[in-house]
Amino acid sequence: xxxxxEEIAGLDKLIHEPARLAIMTILSxxxxxxxxxxxxxxxxxxxxxxxxxxKLVEGKLISYDKKIxxxxxxxxxxxxxxxxxALEKHWLQLETFRANxxxxxxx
Amino acid sequence: MKSxxxxxxxxxxxxxxxxxxxxxxGFALFLVSLWANVVQYPITNFLLPIVLVLGFLLLSLVIDxxxxxxxxxxxxxxxRRRFYWIASSIWGLLGLVAYWVDITLGLPMSFxxxxxxxxxxFDQPKVSVPLNRFSAVxxxxxxxxxxxxxxxxxxxxxxxDILGVRTTIIGVTMFIGVLIVLQGVMWHIFFVKSLxxxxxxxx
Numbered sequence: 001x002x003x004x005x006e007e008i009a010g011l012d013k014l015i016h017e018p019a020r021l022a023i024m025t026i027l028s029x030x031x032x033x034x035x036x037x038x039x040x041x042x043x044x045x046x047x048x049x050x051x052x053x054x055k056l057v058e059g060k061l062i063s064y065d066k067k068i069x070x071x072x073x074x075x076x077x078x079x080x081x082x083x084x085x086a087l088e089k090h091w092l093q094l095e096t097f098r099a100n101x102x103x104x105x106x107x
Numbered sequence: 108m109k110s111x112x113x114x115x116x117x118x119x120x121x122x123x124x125x126x127x128x129x130x131x132x133g134f135a136l137f138l139v140s141l142w143a144n145v146v147q148y149p150i151t152n153f154l155l156p157i158v159l160v161l162g163f164l165l166l167s168l169v170i171d172x173x174x175x176x177x178x179x180x181x182x183x184x185x186x187r188r189r190f191y192w193i194a195s196s197i198w199g200l201l202g203l204v205a206y207w208v209d210i211t212l213g214l215p216m217s218f219x220x221x222x223x224x225x226x227x228x229f230d231q232p233k234v235s236v237p238l239n240r241f242s243a244v245x246x247x248x249x250x251x252x253x254x255x256x257x258x259x260x261x262x263x264x265x266x267x268d269i270l271g272v273r274t275t276i277i278g279v280t281m282f283i284g285v286l287i288v289l290q291g292v293m294w295h296i297f298f299v300k301s302l303x304x305x306x307x308x309x310x
Contacts, residue, residue: 025111026118029184033118036179041117043303076182 008097014059015090019044020052024087027062027079035075053077061086116239117301120232121181124241124301125174126294129287131163137284144277198226209276215264220256220279224249227290240297248286255282 015024022042026033033041039049056062061083065076079087117124139156183191205218227249235242258266259275272278 021111022114025114026181029115029118030121031182031184033121033181034179036177037121037181038179040178040302041114041121041181043305045306048306 011093011097012086012090014055014061015086017052019048020056021090023049023052023056024061024079024083027077028084028087032065032076032078035077038077056083059086113301116232118181119183119187120241121178122174122183123232124294124298125170125178126291126296126298127170128167128174129291129294131166131170133284133287133289133291134166135160135163135284136287137281140277140280140284144271144273144281194230198222198230206276213264215257215259217256217259217275217279219276220252220283223279223283224252224256227252241294244290244293244297248290251286252279252283255279 015021019042023038026038026041035046035049035053038044038053039046042049044052053062053064057064060080063078063080065078067074067076138159142156142159182188201222202219205222208214208218227245232241238246256279264275267273267275267278270278272281
């Protein structure tokens with residue numbers, strides 16, 4: 001059972017947080033999404049979304065592209081290759097963790 | 108927050124789920140078919156259908172702007188975009204062939220209708236098993252179009268006369284136009300309801 005706890009401790013907390021996991025999941029299935037679409041797809045407020053995006057950018061898991069269209073600033077967000085790998089690794093870890101918990105269940 | 112699979116589905120099909128985009132197409136199809144049903148033959152003046160099509164193109168632009176300003180933009184992966192363009196071209200070619208079959212062979216069924224039924228089944232997001240609410244609407248719409256397309260086989264070629272419709276192809280395209288409008292409105296409602304509830308305040 002101690003292995004299971006080690007596995008939990010070994011999860012990447014930057015991705016594991018539900019809102020950031022949702023953002024990463026969205027970005028892994030598309031080429032890019034703008035700020036408004038991410039807000040609608042996650043249900044986050046603009047403040048919370050900005051904070052989560054900044055953390056993911058700091059971790060180099062996503063990248064920004066800001067453009068001025070008319071009078072508005074348009075932010076296109078993309079997942080990086082590092083982000084894609086980290087997300088795949090995270091899901092694999094979760095699946096392994098789930099399988100180990102199933103195995104260690106008393107009969 | 109939605110489940111992982113729901114979030115993926117919404118992100119992958121984001122622009123395809125913008126149902127109101129289909130409304131001008133449905134209206135244009137219905138009204139141009141209605142015009143073809145009442146116009147005196149031989150047709151000498153095409154001004155009305157041209158104005159209708161231009162009007163609905165303008166409406167399409169307004170709807171597109173509404174979606175961009177309210178729901179933002181998601182750019183699908185390039186393979187998906189390529190698939191969309193290839194699929195659209197194939198549907199277009201098949202549409203021309205089906206139209207030619209309908210007007211020249213005079214068979215007791217509408218190939219244009221059957222083609223639209225296939226489109227409702229296989230266009231993105233296609234009907235999936237187990238059915239989700241988007242798939243269910245597509246499946247019901249498809250079965251309705253198949254039924255209307257084969258009505259001349261069931262009730263005779265001239266049954267459309269009872270409804271005051273000149274030909275099967277006009278009747279079928281009018282029906283499909285109405286169905287596209289209804290489906291578009293329903294999809295928009297489903298799409299908006301499928302999005303997660305907005306947070307009310309910052310953490």
